[in-house]
Amino acid sequence: MGMSHAYGGRGNDDESIATIHRALELGVTLIDTANVYGNGANEQLVGRAIADRRDNVVLATKFGIGSGHSVRGDAAYVKQCCEESLRRLGVDHIDLYYQHRVDPDRIEETWGALSELVAEGKVRYLGISEASAASIRRAHAVHPVTALQSEWSLWTRGIEDEIVPVCRELGIGIVPFSPLGRGFLTGAVTSVRDLTADDMRRTLPRFAEGNLDRNLAIVDALRELAGEKDVTVGQLALAWVQHKGPDVVPIPGTKRRTYLEENVAAATLELSTEDIARIESAAPETAVAGERYPAALSRTTNR
Template sequence: MIATRKLGELTVGAQGLGCMGMSSAYGVRDNDDESIATVQRALDSGITLLDTANVYGPETNERLIGRAIAGRRDEVVLATKFGIVWGADGSMGARGDATYVKQSCDASLERLGVDHIDLYYQHRVDPNVPVEETWGALSELVAAGKVRYLGISEASADTIRRAHAVHPVTALQSEWSLWTRDIEAEIAPTCRELGIGIVPFSPLGRGFLTGAITATTDLPADDMRRRLPRFADGNIDSNLAIVAALRELADEKGVTAGQLALAWVQSRGDDVVPIPGTKRRTYLEQNVGSLDITLTAADLARIEAAAPTDAIAGARYPEGLARVAGK
């Protein structure tokens, strides 16, 4: 069984499981039975934090996770989210008004088949609604027993402070990996000042840092990564050079490049619980294996030299998906 870590007052396994890719974003939804088996293997391994959202699918992922945890609810720290809304043109928007918050929570509870959510995130901050209104509604959900703890995703340091003043923020979920380090300058220190845990999503660079993706054509036609600048022609070759350097270091330690990259994220602090996503038991077991990797100061220096922040080619998101951290 894996060790535990703390997100604020919430105790979870030292690694969580991101469930988005089981139902959306990374190609066709091809095998719910394997996805359910992966969730259950995760629980058997001591992973407790399962991460989903109303927008994954949409809605189908919450139903899938509800099926997967049936009969095992007491083993799970169940996290879901509200707040992302999609425009007709595929652009990302957000909604955070009190009515929507409460409606979203009730709908998620029904889809998940549970009577409470352990960790409920504001998935994106609505620029047209004060965060105080959103968090006032969230605090009412806690008082009603529908939610235990609250989180926020891809928020700026100032927004985190404002939300925390209304009701304690237990966890920040933001992208953090060897090729996305935006939160390190201001956001992570703010979380640590306030006692907020950090839940990195895409700690493997949306799978790129594993080395399994060598060309955009490797990706299914409906895979959202085809739209991301870092996977685009002209950028992908530059980024593959970083993966090659990581693989050299990983080979020396007898691990995979993905395990090394994940171990780096896990080394960022005891308040960090990454949620690598997978829908396959094989990859889950590789991810869990990264928890056994010890990185020395020399290892960390070599990893950072192999993957310097300024060497990453391409933005995180294209126009229309880029309304993220800092809002």
């Protein structure tokens, strides 16, 4: 997402493509995009990056978010979005196709259309994003849900009580997005002044002045633990997500090879039960200041 959308600054397509290629060299095979990232530009970028190495990639994309954060799930829209994504990506099938946000009035219609895309060979597996436990069950009753993509990190743990257990009951993999708290848990952001004027994080309550200062205390506590293991605070936070289970595949985003390699190295970091307890004690969910989204965006999550 960050290569084309949301986090400000001009994208560098050459570096982005080099980063995707380096990811594949390092054994990262899941590449995740969406039709809404850069209004289709990110799918085109990913398509160019994987054009000569399609067989090495598990390609995931999404549909369902329209203009002004509207949500659509009608069958005609589902099929239209799929055809547009296939064209932009330059592929004949999508490995994992997510409903990006849930249209709760049309889950059965949406998933009926998605099931038809699987039957036609245009999509291999289906996923859902930011869905409630009840919506996951409804979708799964129409066609098996392969993966749930929702936010999960040390400062966003809302899926743990109900949603993760339902996924495990139904055999659904869990793909946490923003496992580094939109970059905050790396320690790279210490003030809103660190963010460009067009960076979406300026609109998020947790990055607002006051809240941000309180949240920096969490990073400081984690930094001490990271220092004991000679890793970065971002690597520690990412390893914590990775250790939530063998069915958990976090997808940290990055625009540069340097940060990619740092993230990949976190996959080899071993954490003991005691380590995890200390991390969670240093970063308790109750210490996080601010909601994760403003009200307009919150209304489209956990539906």
